Amino acid sequence: MATTITKTETLVGKRIRRREDPRLITGTATYVEDIQLPGMHYAAIVRSPHGAAKIRSIDTKAAAAAPGVAAVFTGKDTEKVGPVPCGASLPDLRVPHHYILAIDRVYFVGHPVAVVVATDRYLARDAADLIEIDYEVLQAVADPEKALAPGAPAVHPEWPDNTAFNYHQEGGDIDKAFAEADVVVKQRITSQRLVPNAMETRGVVAEWRGADRQLNLYTSTQIPHLVRTLVAGMLGLEENRMRVIAPEVGGGFGSKLNVYAEEALMGFVSMKIGKPVKWIESRRENFLTTIHGRGHVDYYEVAAKKDGTILGIKLKIIQDLGAYHQLLTPAIPTLSVLMMPGIYRARNIRADIVGVFTNCVPTDAYRGAGRPEATHGIERMVDILADEIGMDPVEIRRKNFVTNEEFPYPTATGLIYDSGNYAAPLDKAIGIVDYAKVRQEQAEARKQGRLLGVGLSTYGEICAMGPSPATPAGGWESATVKIEPSGKVTVMTGSCHHGQGEETTFAQIAADELGVDIDDILVVRGDTAIVQYGIGTFGSRGTAIGGTALYFALQDLKAKVKVFGAMLLESDDVSFSGGQVICNKTGKTKALAEVAGASYRAMKLPPNTEPGLLATHFWEPPNFTFPFGAHIVLTEVHKDTGNITIRRYIAVDDCGNIINPLIVDGQVHGGVAQGLGQALWEQAVYDDNGQLITGEYMDYTMPRAHMMPWIENDHTITPTNVNPLGVKGVGEAGTIGCSPAVVNSVVDALSHLGVRHIDMPLTPEKIWKLANAGGNN
Amino acid sequence: MQDPVVLARAIPGCEGLERTGPDEYRMKMKMALASLSGAFEGKVRITEQTRPSSFRLVVEGTGRVGFVKGDGVLKLAAAGEGTEVSYEGDAQVGGTMAAVGQRLIDGTAKMMIKKFFDKLAAEAAS
Numbered sequence: 080m081a082t083t084i085t086k087t088e089t090l091v092g093k094r095i096r097r098r099e100d101p102r103l104i105t106g107t108a109t110y111v112e113d114i115q116l117p118g119m120h121y122a123a124i125v126r127s128p129h130g131a132a133k134i135r136s137i138d139t140k141a142a143a144a145a146p147g148v149a150a151v152f153t154g155k156d157t158e159k160v161g162p163v164p165c166g167a168s169l170p171d172l173r174v175p176h177h178y179i180l181a182i183d184r185v186y187f188v189g190h191p192v193a194v195v196v197a198t199d200r201y202l203a204r205d206a207a208d209l210i211e212i213d214y215e216v217l218q219a220v221a222d223p224e225k226a227l228a229p230g231a232p233a234v235h236p237e238w239p240d241n242t243a244f245n246y247h248q249e250g251g252d253i254d255k256a257f258a259e260a261d262v263v264v265k266q267r268i269t270s271q272r273l274v275p276n277a278m279e280t281r282g283v284v285a286e287w288r289g290a291d292r293q294l295n296l297y298t299s300t301q302i303p304h305l306v307r308t309l310v311a312g313m314l315g316l317e318e319n320r321m322r323v324i325a326p327e328v329g330g331g332f333g334s335k336l337n338v339y340a341e342e343a344l345m346g347f348v349s350m351k352i353g354k355p356v357k358w359i360e361s362r363r364e365n366f367l368t369t370i371h372g373r374g375h376v377d378y379y380e381v382a383a384k385k386d387g388t389i390l391g392i393k394l395k396i397i398q399d400l401g402a403y404h405q406l407l408t409p410a411i412p413t414l415s416v417l418m419m420p421g422i423y424r425a426r427n428i429r430a431d432i433v434g435v436f437t438n439c440v441p442t443d444a445y446r447g448a449g450r451p452e453a454t455h456g457i458e459r460m461v462d463i464l465a466d467e468i469g470m471d472p473v474e475i476r477r478k479n480f481v482t483n484e485e486f487p488y489p490t491a492t493g494l495i496y497d498s499g500n501y502a503a504p505l506d507k508a509i510g511i512v513d514y515a516k517v518r519q520e521q522a523e524a525r526k527q528g529r530l531l532g533v534g535l536s537t538y539g540e541i542c543a544m545g546p547s548p549a550t551p552a553g554g555w556e557s558a559t560v561k562i563e564p565s566g567k568v569t570v571m572t573g574s575c576h577h578g579q580g581e582e583t584t585f586a587q588i589a590a591d592e593l594g595v596d597i598d599d600i601l602v603v604r605g606d607t608a609i610v611q612y613g614i615g616t617f618g619s620r621g622t623a624i625g626g627t628a629l630y631f632a633l634q635d636l637k638a639k640v641k642v643f644g645a646m647l648l649e650s651d652d653v654s655f656s657g658g659q660v661i662c663n664k665t666g667k668t669k670a671l672a673e674v675a676g677a678s679y680r681a682m683k684l685p686p687n688t689e690p691g692l693l694a695t696h697f698w699e700p701p702n703f704t705f706p707f708g709a710h711i712v713l714t715e716v717h718k719d720t721g722n723i724t725i726r727r728y729i730a731v732d733d734c735g736n737i738i739n740p741l742i743v744d745g746q747v748h749g750g751v752a753q754g755l756g757q758a759l760w761e762q763a764v765y766d767d768n769g770q771l772i773t774g775e776y777m778d779y780t781m782p783r784a785h786m787m788p789w790i791e792n793d794h795t796i797t798p799t800n801v802n803p804l805g806v807k808g809v810g811e812a813g814t815i816g817c818s819p820a821v822v823n824s825v826v827d828a829l830s831h832l833g834v835r836h837i838d839m840p841l842t843p844e845k846i847w848k849l850a851n852a853g854g855n856n
Numbered sequence: 857m858q859d860p861v862v863l864a865r866a867i868p869g870c871e872g873l874e875r876t877g878p879d880e881y882r883m884k885m886k887m888a889l890a891s892l893s894g895a896f897e898g899k900v901r902i903t904e905q906t907r908p909s910s911f912r913l914v915v916e917g918t919g920r921v922g923f924v925k926g927d928g929v930l931k932l933a934a935a936g937e938g939t940e941v942s943y944e945g946d947a948q949v950g951g952t953m954a955a956v957g958q959r960l961i962d963g964t965a966k967m968m969i970k971k972f973f974d975k976l977a978a979e980a981a982s
Contacts, residue, residue, distance in 0.1 A: 128918075128922050128923055128950045128951030128952070129923075129950060129951075130950075188950070188951070188954075188955070208920045363952060363955060363956065366955065367955060766954070768948060768950065770949070770950050770951075770954035770955070771954070771955050772954055772955065772958040773955075773958070774952075774954070774955025774956050774958075775955065775956040777956070777959060778956075778958050778959055
């Protein structure tokens with residue numbers, strides 16, 4: 080009889096350090112740039128310096144003759160490669176043909192025009208400078224509202240109104256709501272363009288093995304399987320002849336939830352020259368050519384009763400799409416519409432979106448993707464309404480919360496909120512900050528001429544994207560669990576984490592279910608030749624959907640372990656716990672490793688049972704999940720400088736059950752950093768000629784460690800019943816909850832001066848003017 | 857002021873100015889902006905000549921680090937013993953220079969204009 084120690088300690092719910100961190104923080108992880116292959120060539124891409132221009136001619140002769148150059152390709156050579164795909168569909172959506180290299184016209188600064196391939200990356204770069212392109216410069220338009228004005232330059236000549244789509248959605252009876260209102264508040268609110276700024280820029284290595292008819296594509300992506308399906312299609316290659324590998328991915332934040340021209344271009348180049356080719360995006364290219372986030376101009380109207388009851392919300396979104404649709408570009412603002420009521424009982428809504436082409440790089444998903452915009456809007460509007468009727472921001476929120484009895488709650492936008500207890504995080508946050516006391520402090524400080532602000536946001540968000548009917552490419556996720564003959568466990572997940580810590584959380588789940596040591600579990604992701612298929616990691620879906628697929632695969636596998644264990648124990652009454660199959664009658668046990676070995680050796684098989692221990696599960700979620708929380712931010716505005724100090728930051732988030740509190744807190748920290756970035760510092764600015772004038776860190780302010788406040792994290796736990804783990808997702812919560820709380824706090828600090836709204840980012844110049852002159856901006 | 861030899865000496869970084877037609881020149885120049893530097897090739901055109909009081913100068917250059925376009929009117933007016941030269945115009949930059957050098961463009965442009973006029977004044981005096 081085996082003398083295995085029974086493992087009783089459970090790991091789910093524990094603060095376990097991330098298993099992936101040692102290689103990340105010691106610089107020993109393998110990124111695309113670290114891939115070296117024999118005969119490697121290097122690509123440099125020539126890009127448009129103009130926002131809009133016709134290409135009169137391209138002269139590549141000098142470049143082609145330059146030292147080390149293997150090939151030069153222009154749009155004429157790649158014309159037959161399929162277009163960069165847009166996965167989103169909306170009624171009457173106008174989709175410009177997005178060639179991987181420009182043909183006869185460029186549409187934004189950074190638009191790829193030609194590629195030079197050489198034996199050395201510096202030779203490629205030097206040769207790229209020898210390409211002569213004769214442009215006929217055209218008038219560009221970079222501002223979405225200017226692009227809609229009559230007579231504006233047409234981004235795409237075939238659509239002179241620059242309108243890619245109009246989208247309309249209504250719920251309830253909005254006209255009645257506004258007719259019955261005591262008060263209507265209106266505000267224009269912008270959510271500026273942002274550069275996602277993943278620490279690792281994009282990069283691609285393509286390796287064509289002609290004799291095998293096999294294309295290996297290493298790319299820094301959140302969605303390797305979708306890249307394989309789509310890029311194989313673009314190249315006209317059979318999908319099973321292509322392998323996509325996402326090695327270590329140094330952050331994505333949505334910017335790598337995409338299929339980019341360069342991925343197909345490198346495949347094309349490698350197939351043409353028969354050599355492996357590497358392209359690593361420079362930071363300057365990253366600013367110019369990787370998707371941007373946000374880009375909203377929103378017009379809000381909220382109708383309410385005198386007592387603060389919200390009756391209805393009207394919203395018009397002008398979405399700056401950029402020059403093309405990337406994978407999900409037009410779908411992002413529709414997520415804003417879905418979440419426009421926030422967590423409030425607003426039964427009547429009307430939303431209109433105008434998707435506008437501009438001569439800028441496309442916008443697409445960036446941490447929160449549509450929900451930060453919606454949350455910022457509704458949380459600002461609730462404060463503006465409170466100010467209008469003289470009500471406390473806390474009271475007006477309580478008054479309008481969907482109540483606990485109303486779940487599952489159908490919203491006016493067509494969603495069903497799974498579960499919630501909206502007052503709980505608010506109560507907790509108010510307790511932590513001592514709300515009455517800080518209001519008193521604020522009043523006293525004001526008498527002394529100091530400007531203190533108290534701001535809150537009670538956000539709700541939509542996570543676990545999502546049920547397949549609501550997503551462009553399927554919304555399920557898959558997992559395979561294999562117990563090797565030695566009893567070691569390999570988890571293969573279709574989720575493609577890139578910093579979310581799932582090598583740890585997934586191992587925690589598997590360790591608990593199988594009763595094995597966490598060190599016996601390997602979590603593999605990001606390789607289409609190993610992982611069955613997967614949708615990928617985005618939309619806070621990793622644990623809620625990928626983790627659930629894993630959970631179900633583990634249940635199937637446990638059942639099979641029991642069948643083999645019962646055979647070995649010669650018993651028909653067994654249980655499986657602590658890594659052992661136990662005969663319930665005799666108490667005899669068989670350890671997992673023994674069972675696994677027997678299952679592969681297969682000297683004897685249970686009836687109707689295949690050898691081996693492997694289970695795969697594809698899990699389709701029945702609904703999204705809807706996490707929520709309350710963030711409270713105390714600020715001081717410095718009148719003399721316009722600087723803002725964050726005195727305290729309290730984040731109470733409810734993401735359902737928590738697998739690893741350390742990782743959840745880390746996700747909130749990172750999310751808040753990016754929320755603060757938008758609220759206070761970051762903005763991508765194009766001038767009237769379509770030149771990106773914030774193209775490096777000197778002109779684009781990123782949050783840095785010394786700029787971060789201490790974040791006081793806490794949680795409430797309201798499990799979801801959408802999945803058996805009860806988890807909702809937390810990847811984007813910090814970002815979504817943050818920006819409105821910060822802006823509400825600063826507006827609150829200046830409210831006695833007549834300030835009611837300030838658009839982000841809250842730069843010192845803007846704040847100084849308001850603090851010293853008063854009035855609205 | 858429209859003598860290519862004099863202009864070539866006065867334009868900062870100018871490495872050659874060659875007449876290609878009436879009031880049209882081809883120019884080679886070097887320019888540095890923060891961490892960027894590069895060679896530009898371009899055209900200089902003189903239009904809207906109103907002798908002796910004003911003319912318009914249009915400069916277009918492209919290089920590895922982007923492009924520059926300048927369009928300005930120079931006015932000459934008698935002032936005591938000498939001539940007062942004033943200018944007004946727009947400059948536009950694009951490509952890498954715009955993306956990474958934005959903050960320094962105004963300062964660099966002013967510096968280059970000052971150098972140009974200082975040099976021109978020196979030429980006039982000599």
